[in-house]
Amino acid sequence: MSEMIELKLNEQPSKKRQYLLLGGIILAMLLWSLTAITFSAPDDGGAKIAGNIIKGILSPDMQLLWNFTSQGVFYLLFETICIAFLGTIFGAILSIPFAFLMAPSVVPKPVYLITRFLVVVIRTIPSLVYGLMFVRVSGPGPFAGVLTMSLTSIGMVSKLYVDVIEDIDRGILEAMDAMGCTTFEKIRFGIIPQLIANFSSITIYRFDMNLRDATILGLVGAGGIGSPLIFAMNSYRWHQVGSILIGLVVLILIVEAISNKLRAKLVNG
Amino acid sequence: MRKRTLTLPNGKVVTEQRSKVPLICAILLVFIIVAMRVTHFSFRTLATNGHQFFVILGAMFPPHLDFLNRVWQPLxxxxxxxxxxxxxxxxxxxxxxxxxxxxxxxxxLLSGFFKLVLSIMRTLPTIVMALIATFIFGLGTMAGTLAIFIFTVSYVGKLTYEQIESLDMGTFEALESLGLTRLQAFRYGIVPQILPTYLSTSLFSFEGNLRYAAILGYVGAGGLGIILNEQLGWRDYGNVGMILTVLIVTVGLIELISQTARQKLQ
Amino acid sequence: MIKFENVSKIYPNGHVGLKNVDLQIEQGEFVAIIGLSGAGKSTLLRCVNKMHDISSGKLTVNGVNVTQLKGKEIRRFRSKIGMIFQSFNLITRTTVLGNVLVSLVPELSWWRRLLGVYPATAKIAGLKALDNVGILDKAYTRVDQLSGGQQQRVALARTLVGDPDIILADEPVAALDPVTAKIVMDDFQRINREMNISILLNIHHVDLAVAYADRIVGIRQGEIVFDGPTSAVTQEIIDEIYQGHGSSSIKGSLEPVAAEVVVDA
Known part of the structure; x- marks a missing residue:
């Protein structure tokens, strides 16, 4: 009897070697990565600047914060919302054909493989590159930002749309056939209602993300609150930095809360 | 909103619940028009100048292979x-x-406090973090690493605590009843349940970070972004094409590895 | 009246669905079709509204020669025949009323079809149908929040709103627990009696078939092996219909019989 137990004990696959190997690889990667860390901080400047930033956030530039002209925080935030909103809407619309072309249940294998590759490429190119390219199209300003967001949204949104498309319940199509419905009626009343709630939920989620990403666009002159933030930082106006950061954080928190509520309602009905 | 009622032939009265879809569509439409005004959106500019985008895209091909030598280090x-x-x-x-x-x-109070910390860490866009970090730690990879570190803490932290909270605590109680301490019960009751998801989330976060790290150099936080910024500034699109090709291949490879690993974890 | 005259159906892969079927069903009959899975019950049902084409023979429904129907005629013909499925086949994420009204879509004007706006008369017809199956209070609930029995009654209301002459039901209670199954069968019986709608129903549960139908049709390997009033059904006949397959479990009782009885208690 005990022999059998011993036999069973030895049967258990030993994963020790695998774990050691994996641990070794990670450790080696870690050591290699550590070489990237260089402290080139200005001798004492770092701590002082950190202190200044905190001071700036604690005593923000109230004039800038409560300024309702086109230079004020409110207008800049509103402009950022507009960029993110339009970018999300156009991005979501552009994602629909991409999503159908990526769905294995809709198109043959070569088509969806090619579309998937294309979307990976679109997704990997940094938004800044698109931003600079679009600035050449529309000139600097929020318009370029909208175009950039539209394009960068496609990557994630279409990928998530595909899952929804693959999840469609096809039973309804048979039922509608039995009712004497045309193909158009089947799509309009059978398929679209199934897609719309999840598509909307995904789109709202992406809007949430785009709002954060919209700050990047300021770097290349594509509008939004990013550029005044960078100007303020580069010229060491920490109180202005403080008021912009506060406005941004509050906006993002509010939008996140609303978006979570909306999405829960959409999905659960 | 006014409510309409429908009367059935047999006398029963049903209060109609009107669909909110038309209202939502109207609000969206108004906001789209407002947003188009604010952002100076114009289809005409897009139609007349849109080809510029493809001119630049075309200039990236073929990528300048001899620039490859300068790409490795930042990569x-x-x-x-x-x-x-x-x-x-x-x-x-x-x-x-x-x-x-x-x-x-x-x-x-304690859990609420830590949730708030994670939430605030997540709020600031990574690029802003990196920008601030370059002021404190100077230009270079240190600033970028810090920005990525903060984002990862908040992202993985949030998903992991949501995962822990959704767990069935029966196992934990059962182990405590066997005489294990809370820590031991956590180690044997909770860890095995969350480990696969945690590792998967971390890998996923690594994939995203790699993509994101490529732009951090733009604010001086090290990496590919620095040369990307430089070459874009000089309008040397062949070199930009080379950088992007390298980035796409690298991200593709790492995603492939990470996705295989994540599928194994499931 | 539904009339099968020497109807056969052979699938493209050579499988024989129906073989020389002769069957006549008068308006207002309640017919249960029993037999093993794959015996041809579904095929028989789906030929009636031309969801399947027959290979030979003649099939007439209310004087219409089904084989000769084309395109638009098929759709108009189908809208007079209701169909119920085992998996309900409702539109998820849509309200109960929205599901019921889909039945009326082919009759709407083009812009209503595009926008999905129904006239008040349609809504009243839909609510009436819901009242008929006893779920009027759920009219504005999303279907995914209903129980299986309630979902099947939504499907029933959906067919009723089209004012059909015939309802085809393909295993309508197979996904339901025994108690709910009886409630749904009660609905079928009431609709059959009060509205004089013919009901053709495929069913695994012989006991339910015997309890509710006026007439039983037994199918084995595409052929009709029994056709007669419920009162004439004996254990020998049931053994004959299910011959050679799990007959030992049938002997001595009229319990659920088929190879894949689904009873979710």
Whole structure:
């Protein structure tokens, strides 16, 4: 009897070697990565600047914060919302054909493989590159930002749309056939209602993300609150930095809360 | 909203619940028009100037192969930054996630505090973090690593505490009843349940970070972004094409590895 | 009246669905079709509204020669025949009323079809149908929040709103627990009696078939092996219909019989 137990004990696959190997690889990667860390901080400047930033956030530039002209925080935030909103809407619309072309249940294998590759490429190119390219199209300003967001949204949104498309319940199509419905009626009343709630939920989620990403666009002159933030930082106006950061954080928190509520309602009905 | 009623032939009255769809469509439409005004959106500009985009895109092909030698160093920097930031971030996320989970930490105040910390860390866009970090730690990979680290802590932390909170606590109680301490019960009851998801989330975060790290150089936080910024500034699109090709191949490879690993974890 | 005259159906892969079927069903009959899975019950049902084409023979429904129907005629013909499925086949994420009204879509004007706006008369017809199956209070609930029995009654209301002459039901209670199954069968019986709608129903549960139908049709390997009033059904006949397959479990009782009885208690 005990022999059998011993036999069973030895049967258990030993994963020790695998774990050691994996641990070794990670450790080696870690050591290699550590070489990237260089402290080139200005001798004492770092701590002082950190202190200044905190001071700036604690005593923000109230004039800038409560300024309702086109230079004020409110207008800049509103402009950022507009960029993110339009970018999300156009991005979501552009994602629909991409999503159908990526769905294995809709198109043959070569088509969806090619579309998937294309979307990976679109997704990997940094938004800044698109931003600079679009600035050449529309000139600097929020318009370029909208175009950039539209394009960068496609990557994630279409990928998530595909899952929804693959999840469609096809039973309804048979039922509608039995009712004497045309193909158009089947799509309009059978398929679209199934897609719309999840598509909307995904789109709202992406809007949430785009709002954060919209700050990047300021770097290349594509509008939004990013550029005044960078100007303020580069010229060491920490109180202005403080008021912009506060406005941004509050906006993002509010939008996140609303978006979570909306999405829960959409999905659960 | 006014409510309409429908009367059935047999006398029953039903209060109609009107669909909110037309209202939502109207609000969306108004906001689209407002947003188009604010952002100076114009289809005409797009139609007349849109080809400029493809002119630049065309100039990236073929990529300048001889520029490849200058790409390696920043590429490695980018990988190092995202690896280090993701690894350390994922590790630090664990205690924060545990302290944020209401079913482990009995004090609502304590868990609430840590949740708030994670939430605030997540709020600031990574690029802004990196920008601030360059002012404090100087230009270079340190600033980028820190920005990625903070993002990873908040992202992995949030998903992990949500995972812990959704767990069935029966196992935990059963182990405690066997005489294990809370810590031991956590080690044997909770860890095996969350480990696969946690590792998967961390890997996913690493994938995203790699993509994101490529632009951090733009604010001086090291990596590919620096040369990308430089070459774009000089309008040397052939070189830009080379950088992008290298980035796409690298991200593709790492995603492939990470996705296989994540599928194995499931 | 539904009339099968020497109807056969052979699938493209050579499988024989129906073989020389002769069957005549008068308006207002309640017919249960029993037999093993794959015996041809579904095929028989789906030929009636031309969801399947027959290979030979003649099939007439209310004087219409089904084989000769084309395109638009098929759709108009189908809208007078209701169909119920085992898996309900409702539109998820849509309200109960929205599901019921889909039945009326082919009759709407083009812009209503595009926008999905129904006239008040349609809504009243839909609510009436819901009242008929006893779920009027759920009219504005999303179907995914209903129980299986309620969902099947939504499907029933959906067919009723089209004012059909015939309802085809393909295993309508197979996904339901025994108690809910009886409630749904009660609905079928009431609709059959009060509205004089013919009901053709495929069913695994012989006991339910015997309890509710006026007439039983037994199918084995595409052929009709029994056709007669419920009162004439004996254990020998049931053994004959299910011959050679799990007959030992049938002997001595009229319990659920088929190879894949689904009873979710």
């Amino acid at each position: 490695f920097d980018t990988i190092k930054m995202s690896f280090l930031g993701s690894l350390l971030g994922a590790l630090v996320a664990v205690p924060l996630a545990v302290l944020s989970a209401t079913n482990i930490v009995k004090s609502k």
